Amino acid sequence: MKRFVSVLVLAAALPVAAHALEFNQVQADKSSIAFVYKQMNVAVDGKFKRFSSQLSFDPAKPAAARATFDVDLASVDTGAAEGDQEVAGKPWFNTKVFPTAKFVSTGVKPLGGNKYEVTGQLSIKGKTQDVVVPATFTAQGNSGVFDGSFTIRRADFSIGEGQWAKFDIVANDVVIKFRITANASK
Amino acid sequence: MTTRYTATAKALHWTMAILIFGLLALGFYMHDLPLSPEKLQLYSWHKWAGVSAFLLVLVRLAWRVTHRPPPLPATMPVALRLAAHAGHLLLYVLMLAIPLSGWLMSSAKGFQTVWFGVLPIPDLLDKNKEVGDLLQSVHMTLNLVFSLVIAGHIGAALKHHFIDRDDILTRMLPAHAKEK
Numbered sequence: 001m002k003r004f005v006s007v008l009v010l011a012a013a014l015p016v017a018a019h020a021l022e023f024n025q026v027q028a029d030k031s032s033i034a035f036v037y038k039q040m041n042v043a044v045d046g047k048f049k050r051f052s053s054q055l056s057f058d059p060a061k062p063a064a065a066r067a068t069f070d071v072d073l074a075s076v077d078t079g080a081a082e083g084d085q086e087v088a089g090k091p092w093f094n095t096k097v098f099p100t101a102k103f104v105s106t107g108v109k110p111l112g113g114n115k116y117e118v119t120g121q122l123s124i125k126g127k128t129q130d131v132v133v134p135a136t137f138t139a140q141g142n143s144g145v146f147d148g149s150f151t152i153r154r155a156d157f158s159i160g161e162g163q164w165a166k167f168d169i170v171a172n173d174v175v176i177k178f179r180i181t182a183n184a185s186k
Numbered sequence: 187m188t189t190r191y192t193a194t195a196k197a198l199h200w201t202m203a204i205l206i207f208g209l210l211a212l213g214f215y216m217h218d219l220p221l222s223p224e225k226l227q228l229y230s231w232h233k234w235a236g237v238s239a240f241l242l243v244l245v246r247l248a249w250r251v252t253h254r255p256p257p258l259p260a261t262m263p264v265a266l267r268l269a270a271h272a273g274h275l276l277l278y279v280l281m282l283a284i285p286l287s288g289w290l291m292s293s294a295k296g297f298q299t300v301w302f303g304v305l306p307i308p309d310l311l312d313k314n315k316e317v318g319d320l321l322q323s324v325h326m327t328l329n330l331v332f333s334l335v336i337a338g339h340i341g342a343a344l345k346h347h348f349i350d351r352d353d354i355l356t357r358m359l360p361a362h363a364k365e366k
Contacts, residue, residue, distance in 0.1 A: 040230045041303045044296065079296040079313065086221045169223040 021184035023144040024056040030145075030181035033071060037154075038171035046083075050075035055182060057108075057144065059137065062116060065108040071101040073124075091161040098125045106130075114138055118148075124157040142184045149177040189256045190357050198246045199358060202281070205239050206336070213329060233292060233299045237307060240285035247278065259352045273338060280332045287328055291321035 034047040048071050055067035073093040078084050088095045105120040111134075118133040135148030153172045154160050164170060191199070209232060216228040258267050292299045293309035295318035300306045311317060346354035 039226060039297070040300075042230075042298050042300045042306075044298075079315075082221045163223055166223070169226050 021139075021142070022056055022058045023139070023182040023184045024054075025183040025185055026053050026055060027143075027181040027183060028052075030179075032177075032179050033069070034177045036175045036177065037173065040169055044079070046076060046078040048072065048075050049077055053180060055146075055180070057137065057146075057182070059139065062108045062110045065105070065116075065118075067103070067105040067108075067118065067120070069101075069103040071103075073099060073101055091164055092159055094125060103131075122152065125159060127157045129156050139184075144182050144184065146178070146180040146182070149175055151175050189353065191255060192249075192253055194249055195246075195253060195255065196358060196360055198242065198249060200360065202239060202242055202246065205235060205242070206281075209235050209239060210329060210333060210336075217326075229297075230303070233288065234302050236285045236288050237299060237301045239281070240289075243278070243281040243285075256357060259350075259354065261350075261352070270342065273335060273342070276335050277332075277339060280328060280335065284325065284328050284332060287321055287325040291318060291325050294318035294321055 031051075031053070032047060033051050034045060036043055036045045038044070050072040051069055053067065053069045055065070057065040057067075074088050074095040076084055076087050076093070078087055087093060093101075101122070101124040103120050103122050105118050107119045109117045109119075111117055114136045116135050116137060118135055120131055120133065121128050122131045123129075129152070131150055131152065133148055133150045135146050138145045138147070151173050154170075154174050155165070155167075155172050159174075160170060212228060212232050212235070216225060216232060219225045219228070258270060262270070289299055289307060290311055293311040294314050296313035298306060298309050343355045343358075346352050347356065
């Protein structure tokens with residue numbers, strides 16, 4: 001019986017031991033930030049080619065996790081050159097004045113399993129909004145992958161002003177999808 | 187042997203004529219426009235009309251296979267008959283190839299075609315910029331050829347009517363049915 005209990009204790013301790021790693025080395029080549037929006041009811045996707053991020057995540061101490069993202073908005077890829085140009089312009093991102101979008105986490109809440117809820121502040125085009133980002137974390141050895149998506153309303157950030165302000169052609173909702181790969185430091 | 191087209195064949199011919207003129211005009215007009223909500227809307231309309239034209243040409247081909255069109259006048263020289271048949275064949279090929287190239291181009295460019303905003307047409311190609319640009323040139327070139335062949339088609343019909351003075355043009359006119 002004693003031995004059985006000690007096996008149990010050992011088994012319970014193992015995952016903690018295995019997770020006592022802090023994932024904080026973001027692998028840019030294995031990370032992506034993409035978006036999906038509806039154009040006349042048709043889903044169209046795009047992505048940002050350049051962004052930088054700092055994060056630290058210890059699965060054993062999720063509440064202590066932190067994440068910061070800086071997205072180079074001029075690196076937007078809408079799938080069409082004229083779209084890229086348009087979206088960089090004044091009515092949309094106005095990248096000359098507001099070159100980066102920034103996300104700063106304010107808290108991480110474990111939801112059980114590999115699910116987490118990240119709260120944070122998203123700033124685009126001089127406007128800041130609180131966002132709640134559901135994410136999953138999957139680790140394989142030294143490498144961890146954060147996956148998730150959340151929806152923002154472009155009007156909250158004045159993205160698409162003037163002739164684009166109505167939502168009949170380009171919808172208000174934009175889904176931001178991310179996959180961030182980070183290695184654990186030893 | 188009948189010398190007339192069926193009312194259905196005429197209806198299909200003229201519906202498609204109107205649709206194709208609209209599609210060509212819209213296509214040549216819209217692609218040079220600066221990006222705007224209107225431009226995106228025109229592109230969607232063009233794609234919806236293009237899918238409609240493609241479906242109509244399938245109906246038309248089915249009708250044509252099951253309903254023999256009236257023969258060409260016996261007075262026509264063999265070379266001209268061959269030219270007429272080749273011209274019609276080319277028109278049908280282009281009526282199929284052009285919407286297909288447009289559909290594939292949309293897929294490759296990552297803008298799915300959703301018929302009337304309701305019925306999604308599956309993307310046969312994955313998003314790929316080079317393939318998209320290539321298909322854009324293909325779509326454009328086919329339409330330039332199409333415009334020339336249509337001009338030839340109209341020119342030939344007018345020649346039959348005003349120079350040969352046969353019934354080639356009038357037998358396709360809607361009024362012809364009422365005269366009978």
